[in-house]
Amino acid sequence: xxxxxxxxxxxxxxxxxxxxxxxxxxxxxxxxxxxxxxxxxxxxxxxxxxxxxxxxxxxxxxxxxxxxxxxxxxxxxxxxxxxxxxxxxxxxxxxxxxxxxxxxxxxxxxxxxxxxxxxxxxxxxxxxxxxxxxxxxxxxxxxxxxxxxxxxxxxxxxxxxxxxxxxxxxxxxxxxxxxxxxxxxxxxxxxxxxxxxxxxxxxxxxxxxxxxxxxxxxxxxxxxxxxxxxxxxxxxxxxxxxxxxxxxxxxxxxxxxxxxxxxxxxxxxxxxxxxxxxxxxxxxxxxxxxxxxxxxxxxxxxxxxxxxxxxxxxxxxxxxxxxxxxxxxxxxxxxxxxxxxxxxxxxxxxxxxxxxxxxxxxxxxxxxxxxxxxxxxxxxxxxxxxxxxxxxxxxxxxxxxxxxxxxxxxxxxxxxxxxxxxxxxxxxxxxxxxxxxxx
Numbered sequence: 001x002x003x004x005x006x007x008x009x010x011x012x013x014x015x016x017x018x019x020x021x022x023x024x025x026x027x028x029x030x031x032x033x034x035x036x037x038x039x040x041x042x043x044x045x046x047x048x049x050x051x052x053x054x055x056x057x058x059x060x061x062x063x064x065x066x067x068x069x070x071x072x073x074x075x076x077x078x079x080x081x082x083x084x085x086x087x088x089x090x091x092x093x094x095x096x097x098x099x100x101x102x103x104x105x106x107x108x109x110x111x112x113x114x115x116x117x118x119x120x121x122x123x124x125x126x127x128x129x130x131x132x133x134x135x136x137x138x139x140x141x142x143x144x145x146x147x148x149x150x151x152x153x154x155x156x157x158x159x160x161x162x163x164x165x166x167x168x169x170x171x172x173x174x175x176x177x178x179x180x181x182x183x184x185x186x187x188x189x190x191x192x193x194x195x196x197x198x199x200x201x202x203x204x205x206x207x208x209x210x211x212x213x214x215x216x217x218x219x220x221x222x223x224x225x226x227x228x229x230x231x232x233x234x235x236x237x238x239x240x241x242x243x244x245x246x247x248x249x250x251x252x253x254x255x256x257x258x259x260x261x262x263x264x265x266x267x268x269x270x271x272x273x274x275x276x277x278x279x280x281x282x283x284x285x286x287x288x289x290x291x292x293x294x295x296x297x298x299x300x301x302x303x304x305x306x307x308x309x310x311x312x313x314x315x316x317x318x319x320x321x322x323x324x325x326x327x328x329x330x331x332x333x334x335x336x337x338x339x340x341x342x343x344x345x346x347x348x349x350x351x352x353x354x355x356x357x358x359x360x361x362x363x364x365x366x367x368x369x370x371x372x373x374x375x376x377x378x379x380x381x382x383x384x385x386x387x388x389x390x391x392x393x394x395x396x397x398x399x400x401x402x403x404x405x406x407x408x409x410x411x412x413x414x415x416x417x418x419x420x421x422x423x424x425x426x427x428x429x430x431x432x433x434x435x436x437x438x439x
């Protein structure tokens with residue numbers, strides 16, 4: 001096997017202080033829809049090896065350090081050339097000395113959809129048919145295009161300390177565009193999201209919800225100026241609290257050991273994460289790579305560190321930093337591995353209590369992109385609602401302005417919970433005092 005050949009070559013290199021190699025096989029099915037027709041479908045196979053090597057080096061002051069270099073290689077690649085390239089890069093780097101992970105027991109984390117593993121394209125076509133059927137029932141709102149992919153990943157990870165771990169996982173992602181035309185006005189909404197299992201996509205409910213928001217956009221008025229309660233729920237809450245699949249959120253960034261080592265986070269173990277009085281519910285958070293079928297869960301991370309459910313914050317105080325092996329060594333912390341999903345316990349408030357009028361609700365952000373160091377944000381609202389006197393009136397535009405940690409210091413959480421991609425926690429949050437800048 002190629003993996004064994006690569007490992008043999010790495011073991012033979014006397015210039016290396018350590019190494020890891022990761023064999024990744026990705027089998028993917030893709031479907032593209034335009035209108036009510038399937039434009040194309042295909043299957044793709046990608047196989048590669050990711051080689052990472054470590055070399056002892058020295059800095060300008062002569063102090064001993066360690067360098068790292070990595071390279072990706074295809075199955076028919078030149079092993080010696082690939083290792084040589086990675087070693088060359090490693091020789092140019094001088095970081096403080098650190099180790100790489102040692103073998104450790106792996107938890108059983110369910111991340112595999114047997115249906116996708118058995119027939120990725122067939123499973124994806126069923127989801128596509130669901131989208132088309134749901135889109136045909138939305139009256140004035142029509143599904144204009146959609147696409148999706150379902151993939152099966154097989155990973156085998158080895159390193160020079162004896163780590164030898166394997167895993168299988170699936171992902172299924174879809175995106176769709178809904179459009180509505182009323183007179184001269186034409187609006188559309190876009191939804192993109194993914195899950196580990198096809199059954200967790202809830203396609204019909206998602207299409208119906210976004211069709212209603214598309215229709216509401218045709219009736220949306222100007223944004224108001226507001227200072228007071230703001231409600232977030234479901235996907236909008238996930239994006240605000242935990243970031244999206246492409247961008248880490250504020251909490252993930254500020255709790256990293258690498259950020260602490262670089263002195264860009266003010267978090268301290270045993271101290272409150274907040275800079276002022278907490279007037280809302282006490283905050284408890286876990287960084288959890290063991291959430292069943294979460295898109296951020298796995299049995300082991302990129303370094304080969306086992307999945308953990310790490311208590312991050314307990315009653316407003318930081319309990320742990322999230323640390324890979326390198327920064328765990330630097331700060332003398334236990335290695336936790338990657339952050340994984342964000343878990344927040346169920347709150348104590350019934351939904352009807354959190355929805356007492358008046359309040360504002362933000363349903364869609366144009367893009368929620370807070371400063372991950374300060375936590376400050378000023379983000380455009382794609383769709384929101386003014387809820388007062390028994391009326392729910394849509395608006396679009398304006399900005400939600402505030403600070404991430406200040407917002408979490410004054411929030412009430414719902415009893416109702418949901419598992420949504422990389423988030424497990426309350427479905428609704430009512431922030432006590434946030435600002436919306438209107439026209």
